[in-house]
Amino acid sequence: MGTAGVHFSDRSHGEQEQNGVQTGLNASQLAELLEKLSSGWKESNRLDVQVLRAICRLSVADPEQATDGFSAMDVALEIGRLRRHGWSDCTDKDRVSDDVRRQWNKLLELWPTKEEGVRQALCDVGADVVPLLNKVEGGGAGRVTRYRIEWGAANAKSRAKEAVEPETFGVAGDVRYVCEDIQDARFFVRVLGRGYRLEGWRRGLLLGAVISSIVIFALILVLVLVQMLYSKSGADRHVWSSAATLFVFGIVFWSTTGRILRLADRKIVVAPWWMQSVDDDRLLERREPPRFGDRSIKAVRYATTCPICAGKITVKTGGLEFWGRLVGRCEHSPVEHVFSFDHVTRNGRYLRSVELRRE
Numbered sequence: 001m002g003t004a005g006v007h008f009s010d011r012s013h014g015e016q017e018q019n020g021v022q023t024g025l026n027a028s029q030l031a032e033l034l035e036k037l038s039s040g041w042k043e044s045n046r047l048d049v050q051v052l053r054a055i056c057r058l059s060v061a062d063p064e065q066a067t068d069g070f071s072a073m074d075v076a077l078e079i080g081r082l083r084r085h086g087w088s089d090c091t092d093k094d095r096v097s098d099d100v101r102r103q104w105n106k107l108l109e110l111w112p113t114k115e116e117g118v119r120q121a122l123c124d125v126g127a128d129v130v131p132l133l134n135k136v137e138g139g140g141a142g143r144v145t146r147y148r149i150e151w152g153a154a155n156a157k158s159r160a161k162e163a164v165e166p167e168t169f170g171v172a173g174d175v176r177y178v179c180e181d182i183q184d185a186r187f188f189v190r191v192l193g194r195g196y197r198l199e200g201w202r203r204g205l206l207l208g209a210v211i212s213s214i215v216i217f218a219l220i221l222v223l224v225l226v227q228m229l230y231s232k233s234g235a236d237r238h239v240w241s242s243a244a245t246l247f248v249f250g251i252v253f254w255s256t257t258g259r260i261l262r263l264a265d266r267k268i269v270v271a272p273w274w275m276q277s278v279d280d281d282r283l284l285e286r287r288e289p290p291r292f293g294d295r296s297i298k299a300v301r302y303a304t305t306c307p308i309c310a311g312k313i314t315v316k317t318g319g320l321e322f323w324g325r326l327v328g329r330c331e332h333s334p335v336e337h338v339f340s341f342d343h344v345t346r347n348g349r350y351l352r353s354v355e356l357r358r359e
């Protein structure tokens, strides 16, 4: 993989053109890839994502125009084709400009949460670039605002994060995970989605929360033990009620903070229930040097496409069968289409075929 970045929009630069050949993908192919990626997002039917998809499709269809960008009208008409029925009022230029601008701004809000996954997917095909969403304001009369995707160099810092090359990838039946965003209105998930940096007071706060919950748990345990020691009969009602209390506290403790404690040795765990949405596919990942620039805890979701049925695979708990492990489970066949999961290499192997070979 070339170390220098590639600016496809800058065609005058010979060296960069050469690097473009090295990545094996031109701007149209990159746009095609981005369109394919974004069509697989959960939000793919949202209008802001369709703005992105429309620009990608337009860029593929007309590579010459892609460097200048496309007008709001071009984008709106393409969205109409995407949705198979018209969008916005294409007889009213101002209305179309407003509609596209509004969706573009929403897209810019969504983009930071998608960036990492897009970069990983591009990295997987050997393209050392990142898409930059660019709008050129029209300004004066007659000049319309144009929307385009530029391809910039993936910066050195983000490249350093991808120290592991997909060496083991490529065997039939294997999958390659992409790290997805976590979007949620809930405070903790929002904070962790951006990455909770373990420095200064944040580190103290997290440690404080963990330590205080351990202390509370230990105190209750001691109280129950003392009560047991001083009660005359083991069948004492108080002891049993205390033991029941302890049991309940134990469950509450484990379900709220226990999994977070495992972060220390596991590095990646299923997020506790209060951070989950309906899918139970949220993970907490501990990131630290040298793989990452700084120490942090991040809420993430890893996903890929099932090679068997093209369903969406997300990483969840291994359950009783794969005790203590995280596995990729397919939405269509969560029990049979099961893949291993390694958050460092992002590779996964079909777990069922391994068992068949053993028989």
Ligand SMILES: [Zn+2]
Pocket: 306, 307, 308, 309, 310, 311, 330, 331, 332, 333, 337
């Ligand atoms: Zn499947």
